[in-house]
Amino acid sequence: MTKTPGEWLEKAISDGHINYLEYKKFTDPTEIGSGVDTSIDEKAIKDFINELKLLRKVYYHPNIITFYGITKDSSGYYNIVLQYADDRTLREYLKMNFTQLQWTDKLRIAKEIAFGLLFLHNNNIIHKDLHSKNNLIHQKQPKIADFGLSKQINEISMTPNSIVHGIPAYIEPKYFNDHKYKRDNKSDVYSFGVILWEILSGRPPFQSFESIYALTIHIFKGNREKPIEGTPP
Template sequence: MAIVPEEWLEKAISDGHINYLEYNKFTNPIEIGNGGFGKVFRYDWGDCELTVALKCFKVEETIKDFINELKLLRKVCYHPNVIIFYGVTKDSNGNYSMVLQYANEGTLREYLQINFTKLQWIDKLRIAKEIAFGLLFLHDNNIIHRDLHSKNILIHQRQPKITDFGISKKMNEMSKTSNSNIYGMPAYIEPKCFIEPKYKRDKKSDIYSFGLILWEISSGRSPFQSFESVYSLAIHICQGNREEPIEDVN
């Protein structure tokens, strides 16, 4: 008989495989993010004198996705360019949250918007190289991120951290088809996903997304800013159009 996801989580906690943290240890919540998955809050963790992020999910039906994400995070979070996963907690309503490292300089996109004019090429190259190290580590562990973009890379003390493994998959768990084109930010999605609705994303898909991130790091702009419609952008990309290379970038 199949194990109910929440029962699996409770057993993993009781067996000591996943660190459980008491919810009352976290104080001073401030909402810092909101998406289809739920919300992210910044909290003070008094015991460790740390600021952390709690990723809270909206509905009970997401517990399977929650478990998938924490399994992947637990496998790779010790890499310096992947967000740290401290454990899980449960509020008074019985809702689980992940306790994650808080990135004090926001997303890569925000960081570039604020700091781009001050960044030298050596800084941009360092950021790009460290993101590449983090992505290589995921791929070496047979994990496909599938939603890599500048809002899913956080900056903590100038160091990039790959985050948000909500739709990530292990290679040996991926179905023959993924219908993954409906997820993610269109500008960063491999074009084949638009052309073939059941195209299976793989490591090459992450590399394509990484290429757009490199363009963003070199330009200081998000790709395809002038497109408001997802449909028109998808057509534009499928026609072979790409962003123009930045001058003096070899």
């Protein structure tokens, strides 16, 4: 008999395939982000399991966030337990430290994100939602996180609604024209290119746009952020 995603998850925990951490052992919890409700929705649990599988496959790389296991909170919701990044997101890190960063620092950050992304691609994983808010910084070291939309390359499929996932400034513009366009590793490279611009400039891309629709049209027409003057070759 085929197991439901919820049953699969419970069995994986009981068999020791997924490390389970008792929620009551955590002290002074502070919420820094949240995802889907995985206590009642089977599709959400299936997506949750997919993220677990991908994290278990790649978490040991120094530029991928470390996965410790899962827990179930007092409300019955599953939570993924990940490494805490002491400098929070790349966007926050740049905002707080940009004036002190040298070109060598910017190059190092860019290279380490590239190493993490290359590792994902070498393991046939496409991130699909790469941006400066899910690249975390821990002790000055970048770590790619948030595998909620990630897929094995052989599992990739596109639906007409897929365009709504992600931050438009980082999405490969081909999606805005063809909703059936399949994401691949080149899509991640486009997102990485936008992250490079953010590392060089110290600010989010297309900051003046308040409307997502207006920004989407702007990018679709071929507009891009201007190169940062003074950037070394």
